[in-house]
Amino acid sequence: MSTQASHAGQTPLVELQDIHIAFGGVKAVDGVDVDLYPGEVVGLLGHNGAGKSTLIKTLSGAYRRDSGSIRINGQEVTIENPRDARHHNIETIYQTLALADNLDAASNIFLGRELVSGSGFLDDDRMEAETRKIMGRLNPNFQKFSAPVKALSGGQRQSVAIARAIYFDARVLIMDEPTAALGPQETAQVGELIKQLKSEGIGIFLISHDIHDVFDLADRVSVMKNGQLVGSARTEDVTKDEVLGMIILGKCPPGATPGPGALDGDAS
Amino acid sequence: MRDALSRAVRTLQIDTRLLGMIAALVIVWIVFDLLTEGRFLTPRNLFNLSVQTASVAVMATGMVFIIVTRHIDLSVGALLGFIGMTIGWLQAQVLPDLLGIGHPAIWVITIFCGALMGAAIGAAQGYVVGYLAVPAFIVTLGGLLVWRGAAWWVTGGQTVAPLDSTFNLLGGGAEGTLGATWSWLLAAVTSLAAVGLLFLSRKRKSDHGFAVKPFGADIALAGIFVAVIFGFTSVMNAYAIPARAAARMFAARGETMPEGLVLSHGIAIPVVIVLIVATVMTVVARRTRFGRYIFATGGNPDAAELAGVDTKLLTVKVFALMGFLTAIAAVIASARLRSAANDLGTLDELRVIAAAVIGGTALSGGIGTIYGAILGAVVMQSLQSGMAMVGVDAPLQSIVVGLVLVLAVLADIIYRRKTGD
Structure with missing residues (x-):
């Protein structure tokens, strides 16, 4: 339904179809469809509690969906835990960063995918060498390779989490509130990085409650409210104010494709 | 002077907390040596201290993993008693009937069964903690009562003795030692391995182009390793076996002891x-995935889970390992006493936890070292046998040990706050 002219004939990288998740009696996600094409940035917007993080966690494997299907390159896949998601090259940068504070940068980047030597023991020196390489690209000022990540600044911790997500040939990158804890300069750096990854053909979901973080970077936005999709739109077809109206009121503007969560009067 | 010292420590890149613990141990030893007019720091007492520490030290290494993953195991003392009774009964009353008294395989079968039993019981407790989500405190508190009761049931409360003579060597009596020659050999091999690993790691780091310590620093560190290893060995070798016991050992082999031999x-x-x-x-802690996942889970369980670590299965494995080590400790403890009584290991859970915690293992999880736990066990045992030698009343002994435990953790917390790690 949100297939765009520019993607005609192309298979979406990711399709989430009719996803339902309930916690107790609360429908956190109620029949949502979202898709993502290679080299595209899709902003997933909504208030806190709108269900956007919950929806995307079905893709990263942190939650299991009650019903609905996930397709990668047109193939239906089973994602029941984070290992499954990683297996499909879906990488996630969580809002909490999900770092083990007591371990150093290399141990965090390779956590769950450690490099081992021929005898099966951890090869910490090679992991540190690889970490030095990737951090040299992402954050050249980064020097504290043997300190626990607890000792790092917010921006440095963020770059460790990003390094972990992109080191392993991600095809789909999920960024949950990626700039929430960052200063303006670091936010700009993350923006540059997103453009670079996008040019490499990686599909990116940007999740945010703040439209200003997302609007300039995203090719499309999908807006959720109360667990339902208000609508999806190409950013060139709508204004920031119209998207704000979608987030706050659930009002779908003419330039957007309405979803089940759109206000009835505007859904025509 | 102070500056020079702190610069030296930084150059050598030695863990300052380790230095603090060694300093505390040295102070404890010197104070007791003064109070006992030189009877504490004798080869004989240090030998006994090393043997008395062994059982708790073995369990303390496992307790580090348990506490690092934010759990606790209160059942190790009772489990030690239960395994001790079972393996005592097995080697004294069951296997001799099947294989004949003194059969050379008895001690091997016994230890194998004990180890299996420890790992299985540990895994069962770990399953309840990991998969059924009952807090480890409760599961192992229940275990404490269950296994202590079970220990009684093995023989209806009767003490089992004598144990298999080969088995008894593992407890370290006059015969359960390496003797001078093998001790020197072990010291040489250990020194070579330690120095070899030190320089191998240095080479790997410089091959990757990382900054390494000055060469002199590594030489100094290697020198310290070798000095400690040979120092310990020479002290143990300085403790002579009493002439009459030595004569008995020769007699048992059908030989007579040469005159004047020590x-x-x-x-x-x-x-x-x-x-x-x-x-x-x-x-395991530093070089395997299993160890890395233990520390990651202790530092941030959610992060470990999101990185694909199966934290439930990990809990089962960590508790199974604790049970296995408890079985080894049960072998040492019962062999040392040459008998198995159903009060074996009473209060050991607290000694083991105290050793791990004094050794710098944080109850909040994620932090702890194996060498720290062993040093902690030595500190605990030094305090106890030192006070016994000085003649401190038993109630006062436990008061002192209790206070030291709290003070040690307080010192550690203050240290962490100051250094920020």
Whole structure:
């Protein structure tokens, strides 16, 4: 339904179809469809509690969906835990960063995918060498390779989490509130990085409650409210104010494709 | 002076917390040596201290993993009693009937069964903690009562003795030692391995182009390793076996002891076991995925889970390992006493937890070292046998040990706050 002219004939990288998740009696996600094409940035917007993080966690494997299907390159896949998601090259940068504070940068980047030597023991020196390489690209000022990540600044911790997500040939990158804890300069750096990854053909979901973080970077936005999709739109077809109206009121503007969560009067 | 010292420590890149612990141990030793007019720091007492520490030290290495993953195991003392009684009964009353008294395989079968039993019971407790989500405190508190009761049931409360004579060597009596020659050999091999690993790691780091310590610093560190290893060995070798016991050992082999020969104890076999356990556990902690996941889970369980770590299965494995090490400790403890009584290991859970915590393991999880736990066990045992030698009343002994435990943790917390790590 949100297939765009520019993607005609192309298979979406990711399709989430009719996803339902309930916690107790609360429908956190109620029949949502979202898709993502290679080299595209899709902003997933909504208030806190709108269900956007919950929806995307079905893709990263942190939650299991009650019903609905996930397709990668047109193939239906089973994602029941984070290992499954990683297996499909879906990488996630969580809002909490999900770092083990007591371990150093290399141990965090390779956590769950450690490099081992021929005898099966951890090869910490090679992991540190690889970490030095990737951090040299992402954050050249980064020097504290043997300190626990607890000792790092917010921006440095963020770059460790990003390094972990992109080191392993991600095809789909999920960024949950990626700039929430960052200063303006670091936010700009993350923006540059997103453009670079996008040019490499990686599909990116940007999740945010703040439209200003997302609007300039995203090719499309999908807006959720109360667990339902208000609508999806190409950013060139709508204004920031119209998207704000979608987030706050659930009002779908003419330039957007309405979803089940759109206000009835505007859904025509 | 102070500046020079702190610069030296930084150059050598030694863990300052380790230095603090060693300093505390040295102070404890010197104070007791003064109070006992030189009877504390004798080869004989240090030998006994090393043997008495062994059982708790073995369990303390496992407790590090348990506490690092934010759990606790209160059942180890009772489990030690239950396994001790079972393996005592097995080697004294069951296997001799099947194989004949003194059969050479008895001690092997016994230890194998004990180890299996420890791992299985540990895994069962770990399953309840990991998969059924009952807090470890409750599961192992229940275990404490269950296994202590079970220990009584094995023989209806009767003490089992005598144990298999080969088995008894593992407890480190006059015969359960390496003797002088083998002790020197072990010291040489251990020194070579330690120095070899030190320079191998240095080479790997410089091959990757990382900054390494000045060459002199590594030389100094290697020198310290070798000095400690040979110092310990020479002290153990300085403790002679009493002439009459030595004569009995020769008589048992059908020989007569040459006139004027003095035999050394050397390093006790249980200390060798501790050395092996500590080495393996250190490798597991630092060089294996399993160890890395233990520390990651302790630091941030959610992050570990999101990175694909199966934290439930990990909990089962960590508790199974604790049970296995408890079985080894049960072998050492019962062999040392040459009997198995159903009060074996009473209050050991607290000694083991105290050793791990004094050794710098944080109850909040994610932080702890194997060598720290072993040093902690030595500190605990030094305090206890030192006070016994000085003649401190038993109630006052436990008051002192209790206060030291709290003060040690307080000192650690203040240290962490100051250094910010």
